Amino acid sequence: MPEKPVVLFVCIHNAGRSQMAAGYMRELSGGAVEVRSGGSEPGDSINPVAVAAMAEVGIDISQAVPQLMTTEQVKESDAVITMGCGDVCPIFPGKRYEDWELADPKGKPLEDVRAIRDDIKARVERLLGELRAPVV
Template identity: 80%
Template sequence: MTDKPTVLFVCIHNAGRSQMAAGYMTALSHGAVEVRSGGSEPGTEINPIAIQAMREEGIDISQGVPQLMTTEAVQASDVVITMGCGDVCPIFPGKRYEDWELADPKGKSIDEVRPIRDDIKARITALLAEILPAQG
């Protein structure tokens, strides 16, 4: 059993937004948070523009594989962040849920994806400040 908080990021295809969020959470928490991601209808590969945008930040998400979001993953997570998966995301009492309204990077240029990436980074930074105890 771990005392690390667990955060699950969910979007439809688990190929862009949720992968970028998971990449930032992993990098910025330095291993202090257990990170999961999934999709309601997983795609076949990570969005190459999302990979490029994150690479500009020094974060490699190219080895990620879109995963199906499972009920078990939701139940095992302390915080569940949804990004446009609508009513298909299961809800369990006692969990912290947030729905982040973020544009889908699918089909967008790198110039259109950078603001989405930067918005995700700001949200991850704020979330980390809330879920991790202050390091003295």
């Protein structure tokens, strides 16, 4: 049985976008993908509005803790998805990199964060489909 792919979601504070993406990937992959998330400058806690937005769709990210993204995590990941961390993320040849341009939910009202959440879900579904596609 092949190893499951490892996906790393990165944003600056690891408190909103990357945590929502990680929550969706864990849920939608049913454990078929190893999910990690980190930040270049981790915040103190998860954005409570992001937690509320995800709770609305039945995904609990309330226990997540912002983590520092490490070079080792990047090396060990099959796909690295950045969300607004600019040039801070290390790049290694042969890795799949995507930069998702998403608004930062920090300080935004729930209705705005819902739109970001739904955008993230669509992107995670696409990525998951590509990860599961057979390599030809």
